[in-house]
Amino acid sequence: MVRPSLASAAAFLVACLLAAPLIVSPASRAAAQSTLNDLHKAEAVVEAVWRDLPLGFRRALFIEPDTANGYGVFVARESNVFASGEALVVYAEPVGYGYRPIEGGRYTFGFDVDFLVKRPDGTILAGQENFERLSLTSRERVREFQITLKLTVRGLAPGSYEVVFRTRDIASDKEATMTLPFEMVE
Known part of the structure; x- marks a missing residue:
C-alpha cells in the first residue's frame, strides 16, 4: 500500500481549494463592499492631511x-x-x-x-x-x-x-x- 506524503497531501488539498468556486452570500458581498467604501473614504482623509503636512x-x-x-x-x-x-x-x-x-x-x-x-x-x-x-x-x-x-x-x-x-x-x-x-x- 502506498501512502501519500504529508507534502503531497497538502499540495492536493491546496489544488482542490483553488479549483473550487468561491461562494459568497449577497450579504457578505454587500458587507465587503461597504467596508471597502469606508476604507476609500478614510484614505481620502489621510491624503488630504498628508498634502497639508509640512x-x-x-x-x-x-x-x-x-x-x-x-x-x-x-x-x-x-x-x-x-x-x-x-x-x-x-x-x-x-x-x-x-x-x-x-x-x-x-x-x-x-x-x-x-x-x-x-x-x-x-x-x-x-x-x-x-x-x-x-x-x-x-x-x-x-x-x-x-x-x-x-x-x-x-x-x-x-x-x-x-x-x-x-x-x-x-x-x-x-x-x-x-x-x-x-x-x-x-
Missing part, C-alpha cells in the same frame, strides 16, 4: 550598515559613536512629501539631499549640495517610503559633531532638515 520625518536615526531592507525594516545602531573611516548610515521615514503625476497613470516622488558636517557651535566643516537623489516611481501614492543615507567621515578629531541632511522634495517646493549628533573617537 515635509518632515516620522523617524530619523543611525542604523547598522546594510540592514535597511524596506520601510521599518532595519537594525538600529546602539550608539552615535563612530571611528574615523566608519560609515554613518541614517535611516529616515519622511512624511508630507508630494507626488508628481507622470505618463501611464504613475507618480514619481523623492528627494534631492544635501549634507553638512558641523561642530555643535555651528562651524561648518564639510558639506555637499546634491549629495544624493532618492526617488521612486509607482502606480500608487506611496506613504511608506524610507530613505537611507550613507556618509563616511575621515579626518575629524575626536569630539562632538552634527550631521545635517537637507531634503528637498522633487515633487513640490517643500524642504526639511534632519540633524543627528554624533561623536568621533580615535
Whole structure:
C-alpha cells in the first residue's frame, strides 16, 4: 500500500481549494463592499492631511550598515559613536512629501539631499549640495517610503559633531532638515 506524503497531501488539498468556486452570500458581498467604501473614504482623509503636512520625518536615526531592507525594516545602531573611516548610515521615514503625476497613470516622488558636517557651535566643516537623489516611481501614492543615507567621515578629531541632511522634495517646493549628533573617537 502506498501512502501519500504529508507534502503531497497538502499540495492536493491546496489544488482542490483553488479549483473550487468561491461562494459568497449577497450579504457578505454587500458587507465587503461597504467596508471597502469606508476604507476609500478614510484614505481620502489621510491624503488630504498628508498634502497639508509640512515635509518632515516620522523617524530619523543611525542604523547598522546594510540592514535597511524596506520601510521599518532595519537594525538600529546602539550608539552615535563612530571611528574615523566608519560609515554613518541614517535611516529616515519622511512624511508630507508630494507626488508628481507622470505618463501611464504613475507618480514619481523623492528627494534631492544635501549634507553638512558641523561642530555643535555651528562651524561648518564639510558639506555637499546634491549629495544624493532618492526617488521612486509607482502606480500608487506611496506613504511608506524610507530613505537611507550613507556618509563616511575621515579626518575629524575626536569630539562632538552634527550631521545635517537637507531634503528637498522633487515633487513640490517643500524642504526639511534632519540633524543627528554624533561623536568621533580615535
